Amino acid sequence: MSDYLMRDGAPLTEAEWESIDSTVVAVAKQHLVGRRVLHIFGPLGAGIQSVPNERLAAPSPGAISFEGSEDAAIEVAGRDQTPLLVVHKDFCLNWRTLETSRQMGLPLDTGAAAAAAAVTARAEDRLIFLGDQEAGVEGLLTAKGRRTLALSDWSECGSAFDNLVNAVAVLSGAGYTPPYAAVLSPDLFACLLRVYKDSDTLELTHAKEALTGGVYECPVLGQKQGVVLALGRQHFDLAVGQDLATAYLESRNLNHYLRVMETIALRIKDPGAICALTKGGK
Template identity: 40%
Template sequence: MEFLLRDDAQFSEEQWGKIDEVVVKTAKATLVGRKFITIYGPLGAGVQSIHVDDFDIAGQGEVGFFGDDEVAPVKTQGRRFVEIPMVYKDFYISWRDIENSKQFGLPLDLASTAGAAAICSKKEDELIFLGNAALGYEGLISVAGSTRLTKKNWQEGENSFNDIVKGLETLTAKGFVGKFALTVSPDLYMQLQRIQANTGLLESDRIKSLLDGNLYQTPVLGANKAVLVCTETQNLDLVIGQDLITGYLGSEKLNHAFRVLETILLRIKRKDAIVVFE
């Protein structure tokens, strides 16, 4: 990966290993979309675009003795090639911190590295859930063609549980089976942390039981938002060209500049596999 210019930084392999360790650890603690969306890749940093197929309902299968009855095939309703965008954030490591580490044998302070990795991770989730209208990317919340359900007040009775049941019924009625995942904004997640009368269970635990535990929260949704997805790979996946990595940008006023970057794209193949509660 010569494009990262790591040799120019004159850092040891051990120091680069520590930087990579911090980036990976921070990303795992921050990222939400990757917890339930299938990864397609990594394809390599040089891959700049990927095809996106739109699939529609293919009808029912057939039963016959000779197999000569006409049957509608499963096929794409359209294919387009979409550029894989880059998510990135720059950070600095002070030359004084580097010299301090060398002179006294202390661990290098990588707080700025962790901060940049956290910002990149949040931006990835924003791209997954919200999309980017300016660049023409759709997210789980913003994609046209998803099912929109009016959400009741989740602070009252069994409204939250009933809303999720309705969402699951909507997806299963369309033939979606497999893994389902619900992601909610932090305020809604807090509303689910109450014991439901006559059950002795938290409302969140009741909902998790419907989803095999796949209940998540993310601040990128803002407030009062939730999205339910059938996450099977035939419905959507997350294309990764270059996974999160750190490159060297050079020296500026003796301080060292770095960049945490990745190239990713949410590929939605079945828009009707998504239910948005609003």
């Protein structure tokens, strides 16, 4: 691992770094939602500060001929540079915690690292789904050109499943093929955890049969927010420069300060593959 993470000179043993790293990766995997529906482009390296984002023109139907006659190629309709933003959270490794582990031969308590990993994972999802207005970056729920569908009253039995199926119909009617996936705010996801009409099956089970890419709960979404996606790297992906890692910052007052960090960029190539569930359909 490159020394820009300041690990080579850090007063931590290889086993202690392994304990921190395994904790960070395990906790991040538990919390990350966006990566479950996005193709990963990379890792490209920490030195990459931006990536090209090519928006593709709507393709014409595939050609059929005897001899393979000339066809209209799928071409780039627009291109820009998308910055890879640094997503991070710092944490403190208390000197007494470290010394207790060393003197008593106990496993290192990595609770602070776990908390930092969870916060970093949520920040990543916030960037993916909501974007960052200050950085001028769009998210899946804020992208220009996305499709929208009015959110129905999910308090009524069966309405949640019906609304999701209608969102799939919007995408499939526009020519987008499966797999489809849904990402929902906690309050909307909870509405799926009930028996569907006269069956003995949860609405969530029915929803997963229609959305084979998965139905996920995402805590960073506000109340009554959701999105249905037609999955595929031709629609959107997540560019990763430096994948999730832990860097050493400094030692202060005997304590050690570290940073869980990554560099990422959401690339939306075809916003038409996004159907946001919104109040009033706007």
